[in-house]
Amino acid sequence: MRLALVAVGRLKRGPERDLAEGYRARADALARGLGLSAVQLTELPESRARRAPDRCAEEGAAILACLPAGSAVIVMDEGGRAVTSAGLAEQVAAWRDGGRPGLTIVIGGADGLCESVRHRADLVFAFGAATLPHGLVRVLVLEQLYRVMTILAGHPYHRGAP
Template structure:
């Protein structure tokens, strides 16, 4: 199965980039992984609702341009459904059994995801009601995907 992360913005911190590389390497034995970074838009201080919506729409168009027809899309958003690690593992397993060839996880920028991206999503996943930096969220998501594969394969993984 192919897993794609479509994310907004570049990682600036080396330690986060190193963590992404480490989990990319670990996941290589379980799936084909692709991480796509789309450009983020600068948000002016005191931006109004219309400017925020336009920025999200611009970033959303970039995100959607990388999502192929037939891909199963999981958008990360605070208002989504929370899963345990075991439930995420079961979701990945079930999607594989059902014939999903590609799962696309979408992480928006600092303003979140556009309505168009949310409409395209087959599932909306939340890791917490707390807000995390979107760069750090890549590492957390990759770790949970890796943990999910370890759980599916019945391999040990720290709890």
């Protein structure tokens, strides 16, 4: 199953980018043995439209153009539902074992996601109700992908509840 992360905006050099790349490298090292690909990163330019609804629409169209047919889609949204790491691992395994060709995780722009992107999602996911910086969300998404892989591989990184 192909793994992809589509994010609006570029992550600048610095500690967030270093952390994100570190987790991405860890995930990539485990992926093949689990029937998964390395994580393909697509950074989309932020819209320059003057009005927020126009920015959302432009960014939404660009996001939708990146979503392969048949791919499972997770969108990150503060209004989404919280899922445990183990629950996320179960869902990823179900998609993989069910023959889904890919999984794409989407991080929208500063103005959020348009409804057409949310509608395309198989899961609207949140790390909680708080609004988080996009760079930090990218780090957390990549850490969770790595954690999902360690759970699927039976690796001790994820110890879970006692």
